[in-house]
Amino acid sequence: MNKDAEPPAIELRSVTKTFVLESGERVVAVRDTSLTVARGEFVCVVGPSGHGKSTLLNLMAGFIKPTSGEILVNGKPVEGPGPDRGVVFQQDTLFLWRRVADNISFGLEARRVPKEERKATVERYLKTVGLEDFGGAWPRQLSGGMRRRVAIAAVFANEPDVFLMDEPFVGLDYLRRAQLHKVLLDLWEEGGHRAVFMITHDVDEALVLGDRILVVKEGRIVEDVEVALPRPRSTYMITGEEASIIRRDVVLHFGELDIA
Amino acid sequence: MGEAVGYKRVPGIEDVFGSFISYAGFWQGGLGAESTRTGAESTYWGATLGLAHNTLITLVRTAIGYSIGVVAGVGLGFLIAWSRIARDVLTFPAHFARMMPLLAMIPLFALWFGNSELGVLTFIVFAVGILLFAITINAIGNVPSRYAQYAQSLGADPLRTYAKVVFPASIPQLRGGLLLAVAFAWSAALAAEFLGQQVGLGHVLQNALYYASTDVVALTGLVVIVFAAITYLAANKGLSWVTRWSE
Ligand SMILES: Nc1ncnc2c1ncn2[C@@H]1O[C@H](COP(=O)(O)OP(=O)(O)OP(=O)(O)O)[C@@H](O)[C@H]1O
Ligand SMILES: [Mg+2]
Numbered sequence: 001m002n003k004d005a006e007p008p009a010i011e012l013r014s015v016t017k018t019f020v021l022e023s024g025e026r027v028v029a030v031r032d033t034s035l036t037v038a039r040g041e042f043v044c045v046v047g048p049s050g051h052g053k054s055t056l057l058n059l060m061a062g063f064i065k066p067t068s069g070e071i072l073v074n075g076k077p078v079e080g081p082g083p084d085r086g087v088v089f090q091q092d093t094l095f096l097w098r099r100v101a102d103n104i105s106f107g108l109e110a111r112r113v114p115k116e117e118r119k120a121t122v123e124r125y126l127k128t129v130g131l132e133d134f135g136g137a138w139p140r141q142l143s144g145g146m147r148r149r150v151a152i153a154a155v156f157a158n159e160p161d162v163f164l165m166d167e168p169f170v171g172l173d174y175l176r177r178a179q180l181h182k183v184l185l186d187l188w189e190e191g192g193h194r195a196v197f198m199i200t201h202d203v204d205e206a207l208v209l210g211d212r213i214l215v216v217k218e219g220r221i222v223e224d225v226e227v228a229l230p231r232p233r234s235t236y237m238i239t240g241e242e243a244s245i246i247r248r249d250v251v252l253h254f255g256e257l258d259i260a
Numbered sequence: 261m262g263e264a265v266g267y268k269r270v271p272g273i274e275d276v277f278g279s280f281i282s283y284a285g286f287w288q289g290g291l292g293a294e295s296t297r298t299g300a301e302s303t304y305w306g307a308t309l310g311l312a313h314n315t316l317i318t319l320v321r322t323a324i325g326y327s328i329g330v331v332a333g334v335g336l337g338f339l340i341a342w343s344r345i346a347r348d349v350l351t352f353p354a355h356f357a358r359m360m361p362l363l364a365m366i367p368l369f370a371l372w373f374g375n376s377e378l379g380v381l382t383f384i385v386f387a388v389g390i391l392l393f394a395i396t397i398n399a400i401g402n403v404p405s406r407y408a409q410y411a412q413s414l415g416a417d418p419l420r421t422y423a424k425v426v427f428p429a430s431i432p433q434l435r436g437g438l439l440l441a442v443a444f445a446w447s448a449a450l451a452a453e454f455l456g457q458q459v460g461l462g463h464v465l466q467n468a469l470y471y472a473s474t475d476v477v478a479l480t481g482l483v484v485i486v487f488a489a490i491t492y493l494a495a496n497k498g499l500s501w502v503t504r505w506s507e
Binding site: 063085 | 410
């Protein structure tokens with residue numbers, strides 16, 4: 001089969017999302033946006049707060065429906081949430097009443113994966129995220145960084161085609177983030193490079209992780225730049241000249257700061 | 261100054277504890293203690309049996325009524341809240357029903373069930389059930405939608421999402437209601453016994469009040485407080501275990 005004939009992982013065709021507030025006011029959160037994410041592509045999304053990044057992700061996840069336009073994942077129209085698209089939320093969504101291992105197996109149970117296979121998968125992912133000793137712990141017994149690892153493992157273990165992540169590392173310190181970047185990239189490589197659409201407000205994070213950085217502003221993609229740095233990327237590399245050019249480009253597209 | 265003569269209305273501490281012997285009058289005989297109604301002397305053994313019997317009866321009624329009320333109230337709330345529309349429509353009437361003066365409804369239950377055991381139980385179930393029905397509907401409505409969204413993005417169908425995610429997520433919010441319902445169950449049991457039963461602590465209270473034996477009333481009140489506190493603490497302990505995962 002010709003690879004070019006395969007549909008892209010994510011495709012948005014002139015998507016608009018308008019919210020009507022209770023006051024009757026209309027908010028256009030996403031404006032006539034078209035986008036193609038190739039299979040295996042790691043896309044990072046940055047942009048000012050309240051400009052439609054999460055709305056874009058929620059549309060792809062199927063949590064909300066577009067006001068107009070079309071969204072396709074692997075060539076199929078999105079009609080609601082489904083296991084082909086794994087979602088990592090900004091806020092904690094771990095099931096507090098399930099132990100760590102049972103959190104990771106939730107999706108597998110839902111998809112009726114046989115018990116033996118489930119057990120093996122859960123163990124494998126616990127190991128990848130470095131939590132093999134915590135399978136029997138309750139989520140409340142874990143630190144913030146450990147919880148993020150569980151959340152990511154739970155979604156990766158379900159082997160979706162596309163990963164949607166909304167600021168998954170927000171609120172974690174620099175070192176924890178660096179660890180989690182490695183965990184995420186390991187999982188991404190292990191899983192055969194499935195497409196990732198990840199929102200972040202940290203341009204450096206986007207430079208470490210992304211193949212491509214989108215800047216979303218006022219509901220539109222105002223910049224779309226390729227990050228052609230080799231992997232794995234060192235701190236040295238992302239503070240180098242090539243990275244600096246991309247960073248400047250991205251930051252300038254945020255718009256002039258009001259305080260300037 | 262002459263000594264005051266007459267009937268003592270406000271009992272002292274010794275009077276209260278001394279009135280223990282009166283419980284012999286609430287023992288219908290057996291286990292080595294004759295009923296005082298047959299003319300036998302009041303004995304401490306008879307009093308012990310009288311108190312134990314009446315306490316046990318009330319305790320069992322409260323426990324059974326509470327259990328059925330919890331299952332009925334939470335279960336019905338859970339089923340109804342499945343439908344968002346039903347949930348929105350019923351939230352207000354449920355809270356209204358919750359505020360209904362329960363005691364005023366006892367005659368209604370007496371009318372429906374007579375002074376039967378079934379009437380007592382139904383009344384407790386009703387008191388506990390209405391409260392928990394309202395609280396369950398509310399708790400389920402308060403579960404953040406991202407839990408359900410997350411479950412569905414992992415492949416869970418709506419039924420699995422509701423039963424295995426939304427419901428457990430609501431349990432910590434039910435906790436306060438489940439504890440409050442223990443108190444409801446006690447007052448419902450006592451009130452129902454007070455108004456039409458021949459046995460139980462509520463009946464003892466009614467009888468003692470009728471004969472103006474305020475010392476027996478006080479002592480019985482004390483017994484109620486002690487047992488209500490014990491059941492409350494037991495329920496609290498059980499609920500702590502059930503929600504041990506909660507933050
Ligand atoms: N469910 C909703 N109902 C009404 N308005 C909404 C809703 N969700 C988002 N909006 C509005 O849409 C706009 C875009 O919001 P969105 O959450 O997508 O921003 P964001 O770029 O993710 O911001 P942040 O970086 O702060 O997370 C905002 O004006 C917001 O108020
Ligand atoms: Mg957002």
